[in-house]
Amino acid sequence: MKHTPTYDLECQDLAKNFGSFRAVKGVSFDIPSGSFFSILGPSGCGKTTLMRMIAGFEDPSGGDIRIKGKSVLGTPPNKRNVKMVFQHLALFPMMNVYENIAYGLRCNGVSSAEIKRKVHDVLERIALPDVAEREIHQLSGGQKQRIAIARCMVLDPDVLLLDEPLGALDLKLREAMKIELKLLQHQFNTTFIYITHDQSEALVMSDNVAIMNQGEFEQIGTPQELYHHPKTAFVAGFVGDSNRWSGTVTSSDGTGGQVETDQGLPMTFSAAGGTKINEGSKVDIFVRPEFIHAIRANGANKSSADGDNRLSGVVDSLLFNGANSRVLVRAQGGELVEADVTLTGNNDIKPGEDVELVWSSRQAMCFAQNGGA
Amino acid sequence: MLAQNKTTPFLLGYRLYVVTFFIFLAAPLISAGAFAFNDSLFPALPWQGFTLDWFFGDTEPKLGMFHDRRLLQGLYYSFVIAIFVAALSVFVGTTNAFLFVRGDFPAKNFFYIMMVVPLVIPGVILGISILVLASDTANMMERRFAIELEFLRPGILLVVLGQFSFIATITSLVITARLKKFDETMEEAAYNLGASRARVLRTITLPFLRPAMIAAGIVAFLVSFENFNTTLFLVGSEAPLTITMYDRMAKVGSTPVLNAVSFFLMVGSGLLALMSVLIQRDKTAR
Amino acid sequence: MQKDIKRLSLILLFAPFTLWILLLVVLPHIGMVILSLREKVAPRVYEFGFGNYLEFLHEPIYWNTLIRTGSMSLLVTALALIIGFPIAYYIAKIAGPRARGGLFLLCLIPLWVSDLIRSFGWILLLRETGVISSFLVWTGLIGTPVEFLYNDAAVIVGLVYTVILFMIVPLVSTLDGMDNSMIEAGYNLGGNGFTVLRRIIIPYAMPGIVAGCIVTFMLTAGSYLTPILLGGKNSSWFTEQIYNQFITRFNWEGGAAFGMLLLLFTSLVIWLGLKLSGQTLANTVAKS
Numbered sequence: 028m029k030h031t032p033t034y035d036l037e038c039q040d041l042a043k044n045f046g047s048f049r050a051v052k053g054v055s056f057d058i059p060s061g062s063f064f065s066i067l068g069p070s071g072c073g074k075t076t077l078m079r080m081i082a083g084f085e086d087p088s089g090g091d092i093r094i095k096g097k098s099v100l101g102t103p104p105n106k107r108n109v110k111m112v113f114q115h116l117a118l119f120p121m122m123n124v125y126e127n128i129a130y131g132l133r134c135n136g137v138s139s140a141e142i143k144r145k146v147h148d149v150l151e152r153i154a155l156p157d158v159a160e161r162e163i164h165q166l167s168g169g170q171k172q173r174i175a176i177a178r179c180m181v182l183d184p185d186v187l188l189l190d191e192p193l194g195a196l197d198l199k200l201r202e203a204m205k206i207e208l209k210l211l212q213h214q215f216n217t218t219f220i221y222i223t224h225d226q227s228e229a230l231v232m233s234d235n236v237a238i239m240n241q242g243e244f245e246q247i248g249t250p251q252e253l254y255h256h257p258k259t260a261f262v263a264g265f266v267g268d269s270n271r272w273s274g275t276v277t278s279s280d281g282t283g284g285q286v287e288t289d290q291g292l293p294m295t296f297s298a299a300g301g302t303k304i305n306e307g308s309k310v311d312i313f314v315r316p317e318f319i320h321a322i323r324a325n326g327a328n329k330s331s332a333d334g335d336n337r338l339s340g341v342v343d344s345l346l347f348n349g350a351n352s353r354v355l356v357r358a359q360g361g362e363l364v365e366a367d368v369t370l371t372g373n374n375d376i377k378p379g380e381d382v383e384l385v386w387s388s389r390q391a392m393c394f395a396q397n398g399g400a
Numbered sequence: 401m402l403a404q405n406k407t408t409p410f411l412l413g414y415r416l417y418v419v420t421f422f423i424f425l426a427a428p429l430i431s432a433g434a435f436a437f438n439d440s441l442f443p444a445l446p447w448q449g450f451t452l453d454w455f456f457g458d459t460e461p462k463l464g465m466f467h468d469r470r471l472l473q474g475l476y477y478s479f480v481i482a483i484f485v486a487a488l489s490v491f492v493g494t495t496n497a498f499l500f501v502r503g504d505f506p507a508k509n510f511f512y513i514m515m516v517v518p519l520v521i522p523g524v525i526l527g528i529s530i531l532v533l534a535s536d537t538a539n540m541m542e543r544r545f546a547i548e549l550e551f552l553r554p555g556i557l558l559v560v561l562g563q564f565s566f567i568a569t570i571t572s573l574v575i576t577a578r579l580k581k582f583d584e585t586m587e588e589a590a591y592n593l594g595a596s597r598a599r600v601l602r603t604i605t606l607p608f609l610r611p612a613m614i615a616a617g618i619v620a621f622l623v624s625f626e627n628f629n630t631t632l633f634l635v636g637s638e639a640p641l642t643i644t645m646y647d648r649m650a651k652v653g654s655t656p657v658l659n660a661v662s663f664f665l666m667v668g669s670g671l672l673a674l675m676s677v678l679i680q681r682d683k684t685a686r
Numbered sequence: 687m688q689k690d691i692k693r694l695s696l697i698l699l700f701a702p703f704t705l706w707i708l709l710l711v712v713l714p715h716i717g718m719v720i721l722s723l724r725e726k727v728a729p730r731v732y733e734f735g736f737g738n739y740l741e742f743l744h745e746p747i748y749w750n751t752l753i754r755t756g757s758m759s760l761l762v763t764a765l766a767l768i769i770g771f772p773i774a775y776y777i778a779k780i781a782g783p784r785a786r787g788g789l790f791l792l793c794l795i796p797l798w799v800s801d802l803i804r805s806f807g808w809i810l811l812l813r814e815t816g817v818i819s820s821f822l823v824w825t826g827l828i829g830t831p832v833e834f835l836y837n838d839a840a841v842i843v844g845l846v847y848t849v850i851l852f853m854i855v856p857l858v859s860t861l862d863g864m865d866n867s868m869i870e871a872g873y874n875l876g877g878n879g880f881t882v883l884r885r886i887i888i889p890y891a892m893p894g895i896v897a898g899c900i901v902t903f904m905l906t907a908g909s910y911l912t913p914i915l916l917g918g919k920n921s922s923w924f925t926e927q928i929y930n931q932f933i934t935r936f937n938w939e940g941g942a943a944f945g946m947l948l949l950l951f952t953s954l955v956i957w958l959g960l961k962l963s964g965q966t967l968a969n970t971v972a973k974s
Contacts, residue, residue, distance in 0.1 A: 082592055105594050117589035121607045130603070131593035182593065418776050418789075421769070425796055428807025428847065431817055435810060443810050492702045499699040514707050520900060521711075522908020522952060524925045525945045528932060529714035532721050532942060565710035597691075626800035629910050629925075633932065642802050646911070649802075654809065662803040669798035677791065 034096070035060045035218040036081065036186050041090035043076050050076040052242040053090065058186075058220065058235075063212050065221040065229035068239035069265070074222045077239070078188050081220070082111045094185050105134070110179035111188040115195060116171055118163045124150075124174055125159040131182045149181040152214060168196050172204055173211075180215050189221045193228060205231050226266055230254070238262050257299060260311045260394035269313040270364050273396070279306045283388060286310060290360035295335050295388035309396040318390035319366035321354050324381035334385040340364065342378050356382055433666055436659035443656045454660040465660045474644030475661075478625050481556060481640055485563045485624040486617045492564075493571030493616055494609065497579040500572075516573075518566040523629030530562045531633045555636030562630045567623050571616040578612035611679045618676040622669050641665075715949075722943035738943035748927060748944070755924040756951060758838070759906040762845045766853040766902050767895065769846065774857035774894075775887075779866065790858060797851045805915040808844050809835060812916070836918035844916040849905045853898035860894030861887075896965045900956050907952050924948055 034057045043051040051073045058064045066074045079085040081092060083104030092099050099107050110131075119127055125146055132142045150156050153173040158166065166174065172192060179187055189208075193201045209232045212219045223229050229236045230250040238245040238253060238261070246258045257263035264271065274288035283297040284304065296312055298304045324339060340358040352370045355363050366384055368376060376382060435443035439451035441462075451457075457464035465471050500512055518526065531554065538552035551557045582605065590600045606613075628642045635643050645658055725737035742748045777789045796804060811817045812834035819831045834840060868890070872882040888895070913923035928948065931941030960966060 082588075084588060104588075105591050105596060109592075111589070111592045113585045113589055115583065115585065117583065117585040119586060119590070119604060121604075130590065130595070134594035134596075134599060178593065414772070414776065414780070418773060421773050422789075422792060424847070425793070428804055428811055429796060429799060430807075431810045432803050432807035442815070492706055495699050495702045499696075499703055503696050503699060505696060505700075511703070514711075515703070518711055520904050520952075520956060522904060522925070522948060524908050524910055524928060525718075525949050526711075526714075528928065528941060528945050529718040530710060531932075532938065533714040533717040536717055536721070561710055565706070568706055622798050626798075626802075628801050629908065632910065632929070642800055645802055645806075649806065649915075654806065658806060659810075662799075662806060665803060666799055670795065673794065673798045 033059060035094065036220070037091075037093040037096075038077075038081070039091045039093075041077070041080060041092060042088050043073075043080060043085060044088045049242055051080070051087075054239075054242075054244050055090075056237060056244065056247055058218055061216045061218060062234040063209065063219045063221065063232055065223060065233040065236045066239055067223055067226055067229040067236050067266075070224055072239045073242040074239050075190065078111070078190055078220070078222050081186070082109055082188055083107050108182075108185045109188060110182055110184040110186075111190065112175045112179060112192045114190045114192065116175040116192065118171060118175055118178070120163050122163070123159070124161050124163065124166070127163065127174060128178045128181050131178065135182070145181050149177045152180075153177045153211065169200050169204060169207075172196070173207075176208075176211060180217065184217060186218045186220060187215075189219060191223050191225075193223075193225075201228075208232055230266070238265060240265070257313075257392065260313070260396075263299070263313040263392055263394065267315060268365065269315055270319070272312045272314075274310055274312065276304055276306050276308050276310055279304050286312060286393065288312070288360075290358075290362060292338065292358070292360055294391060296391040296393040297389050299392035299394060304393055304395055310393050311396055313392045313394075314386055314390055316353060316365040317367040319364065319384050319386045321356060321366040321368055321376060321382045321384055323376065324383050334387040336386050336388060336391065338364065338384040340382060340384065342376055342380050342382055344378050345370075345376070354382070356384060358384070429666065432659055433663040434659075435656055436663040438656060438659075440656065443654055443659050454656045455664075463657065465657050465664065468657060470644055471641070471648075471657070471661060474639055474641035477556065477638045478640035478642070481559055481563065482621045482624040484560045485567055486620040488560070488564050489567045489571040489620040490575075490613050490617045492568045493575045494613060496568070496572040497575040497609070500576055501579045501582075516569060519569045521566070523566065523627070524633070526565050527562050527630040527633035530558060530565065534558055553636065554634050556638050558634040558636070559631050559640065562634045563624045563627050566630070567620045570623065571620050574616040574619065575609060575612050578609055582608055615676040615679050618672050618679075622672055625665075625669070718942045718945055721939055722946050724939050726937075726939060732939075738940050739947070741940065742943060742947060751922045751927055752924050752947060752951060754922055755907055755948075756955065758842065758845075759903050760955075762842055762849065762906045763853075763899050763903045765842070765846050766850045767899060770850050770853040770898070771857060771895075774854045774861055777854075778858045778861035778864075779869075793851060793854050793858075796847075797855075801848060801909070801911045802915075804848055805844060805912050808840070808847070808916055812840055835916060838917070841913050841917040841921060844912045845906050845909060848909065848912050849902045852901045852905060856894040856897040856901075857891060858894075860891045864890050892963060893965055896959065896963045899959060903955060903959075904952055907948065907955075 036058045037056075039055050040053045041051060041055070042049070042053045054077060066077065068074045076085060080087050083099070083102065087100065094107065094109060099109075119130065122130070128146045128149060129142045132145060137145070146159065147156070150159060153176065155170060155173060155177075158170065158174070163171065163174075175192065176187070176189075193204050193208075196204060205228055208219075208221075212232075221229065221232065230253075233250060235247060236250055236253055237247045240261050246253060246262045248256075253262060253266050257266065263269060272286075272288040272290075272292070272294065274286040274292075274294070276284060277287050277293075278285045282303070283295065284306075286294050286296055288294060294312065296304075296310075299313075304310060320334070321342075338358050340356040343355045343357045343363060346353040346355065347370065350369075352368055353365050354368050354376055355365060358364055364384055436454050437450050437452070438448055439453065440448040451462075453462040453464055455464045456466055458467045496515060500508070500515070505511075534552040538549045541547045541549050541552075586604055586608075587600050590604045591597070595603065625640075626642065628646065631640060631643060639647070641661070645661060648655070648658060722738055723734055723736065724732045725735040727733050742752075773793070777786055777793070781789055809816070813819070814831045814833040814835070816834070818834060819828075822828045823831055864887070868886055869882060872886045908925060910923070910925040910929065913921040914926060917923070924944070925948070928941050928944045931937045931944055
């Protein structure tokens with residue numbers, strides 16, 4: 028097998044069964060060198076099992092894993108050049124920072140002068156040059172994070188796996204660490220594989236994201252592709268926020284048409300995921316809140332909003348969150364619709380007002396139900 | 401009756417009760433220790449003045465404990481026995497901890513209960529049952545094959561085994577509790593960083609267990625040192641200290657030299673116990 | 687291959703456990719059962735039978751001793767619980783955080799001292815020429831020295847003293863795990879001191895109480911030194927009978943039968959205790 032090693036990691040039909048439970052069902056993907064790749068999915072989707080197979084802690088039930096073109100099946104985890112940052116970091120509390128970072132080097136039999144040079148070098152690179160003699164419990168959460176990464180990076184791995192390492196941090200630090208991780212990845216220029224259930228972590232940091240659900244990849248793509256052109260209803264619903272309607276197609280030309288929702292609401296749509304939608308089929312429609320314009324029903328600029336779907340309702344409540352503020356509108360059918368609004372602080376929409384919701388059929392992503400995609 | 405913010409007389413009475421209780425706890429120990437320094441031939445009031453003769457005196461009738469050959473010999477045997485019991489119990493306690501925390505095998509609960517059972521068997525019974533089995537085996541070997549197995553007769557080995565049979569339960573429980581708190585991803589992390597299994601055990605898991613192992617060893621040492629019931633039936637000619645003291649008490653009656661030994665043992669055990677507490681405390685700081 | 691390593695290490699871990707339990711616990715007890723069923727019919731001639739057990743039944747002094755040992759052990763256990771519970775509660779819930787550790791250590795100190803020394807201390811306190819008697823004469827409360835030793839009360843005091851720590855330690859650790867707000871909630875919902883104790887504290891502390899009682903009872907019934915030293919020649923403790931059969935009369939068969947009887951008796955009491963309180967051995971003793 029002569030691969031030009033442009034891919035650091037390739038997985039082919041990788042599967043894992045625990046008894047009769049199929050945790051991972053034949054997943055295939057390639058990760059180009061030096062990229063930041065995330066696997067995003069709800070808990071229990073099989074992403075941790077997938078990562079443990081790559082690290083070597085679980086044996087696959089089928090398929091192949093290749094690192095730099097070479098299959099690593101049968102290679103024990105301590106012989107694979109894949110390093111892992113654990114969910115709770117698993118720094119060794121009985122050793123100080125220096126010993127933690129030196130641990131892997133010592134296992135490889137590196138000379139102590141070389142170890143000293145490398146440890147100080149990597150501490151320099153993570154911008155913590157003075158912590159070598161500290162004990163682990165003396166470090167802050169963010170510092171521990173960086174030491175855990177340094178401990179792996181000092182070994183020059185082909186691939187670095189990160190298993191939700193930000194999960195234990197508080198919100199502010201998590202936001203800062205997102206950026207930091209991305210910068211570190213650039214600096215080391217190593218392939219990072221990042222596992223998370225938090226979509227904002229995946230979208231902000233990654234070059235490519237795989238959406239995983241029930242042991243399968245639903246879609247692999249750049250964050251923008253996933254957000255704007257989801258291939259399946261699951262991706263549309265999982266990535267970003269959406270308003271969701273179910274309905275039956277009344278007329279269709281294959282790529283777009285008319286739908287009547289279960290609440291009896293007529294709506295125009297465009298087919299998403301590159302599939303054909305036939306007349307009479309049951310569908311799900313997703314519309315993101317930022318594409319829905321909420322306009323006062325008696326407002327002057329009522330007609331200025333552009334869009335072929337219109338719905339009137341009453342503002343139920345206002346969800347103020349600065350630039351990400353939203354209104355909840357109760358439509359005539361009784362269901363609640365979310366729409367983004369810009370709140371300027373004067374003459375804003377208030378609860379109880381009549382509004383009209385307007386959106387374009389191009390933003391109404393439609394998926395056939397039950398195995399349409 | 402147990403509220404913290406009730407009337408003061410109640411709390412005062414409660415405190416008084418607690419104080420009385422601690423006096424009750426301390427009284428026999430103080431009387432056992434204090435008479436070691438009384439310049440009298442009997443451990444009784446009145447107080448005849450301070451002396452260290454019962455430790456260092458080298459002539460009868462005030463032969464001090466450090467010149468009493470039988471007592472010193474007892475001390476030595478106790479020490480040897482306790483060291484072996486502690487080492488053996490910590491080793492088996494550690495393997496048991498791994499077995500019950502990591503192992504996955506049928507009837508695990510049953511075996512766990514089997515592990516705890518020696519703690520609830522009266523020590524006397526453990527002693528005689530081991531004596532019976534060892535003697536039966538030795539007798540049979542002698543009759544059938546004319547081989548005399550000296551080590552199966554009462555003596556140091558049987559004492560060590562007898563004490564070990566229930567002290568191993570104590571060490572197992574202590575070390576198991578510690579291993580349960582171990583985060584197994586730490587082992588995976590070390591493995592992931594390139595360590596071999598043996599290296600992971602040596603550099604990660606055992607250092608984590610070390611405080612519990614030392615504490616368990618100290619407890620085992622002390623329990624062995626003070627054991628009487630099990631030892632009584634298994635002892636041969638090499639009598640450990642508690643047995644020597646008991647003989648002395650039964651034959652000669654109580655003399656202040658026994659107070660001296662008591663004081664010496666109390667100080668020794670106190671120091672060891674303090675050490676084990678400090679080690680355990682270090683563990684919680686982590 | 688990884689499976690083989692796992693299996694091998696499981697076997698290696700099982701080996702010490704099996705050797706220990708089999709050779710030092712199971713086989714000796716089987717040997718004792720067999721021995722106890724050997725009846726001496728003539729010198730050096732033995733027969734299988736229940737003779738040794740029948741002898742126990744025929745001789746009232748034997749079963750009286752066992753019943754006496756059992757009932758006194760229950761009394762000691764009850765006393766230890768009644769005396770120890772308030773102490774444990776004080777340490778766990780009322781004492782300040784700094785005093786707590788100190789008091790707990792203070793409680794443990796006698797634990798590290800041999801039975802023998804503790805009994806020796808009591809002898810020095812209680813005997814006719816002892817501290818208490820001398821003190822009372824000195825104060826003039828009594829005219830002549832009084833012997834406090836060699837009676838049942840002395841035995842009970844000595845035994846309670848010996849075992850109370852094993853009652854307090856598990857009680858403190860269970861009470862320590864109890865959330866103070868549970869007690870406060872009990873008062874808040876209108877309970878008085880007694881109902882809070884009965885409905886909330888005691889049910890919560892039950893595993894600790896049972897663990898303490900089992901260990902206490904077992905230690906008391908199996909104790910040898912304390913009853914003999916404090917009770918004197920006629921303390922009539924069952925372990926003494928076992929010792930007499932074994933060492934003095936060299937009647938190992940009878941001694942083994944007595945040992946089995948003591949074991950069965952204590953097991954029966956512990957089993958009853960577990961059944962009545964709805965606890966198991968694993969969640970009580972194993973935790974302390």
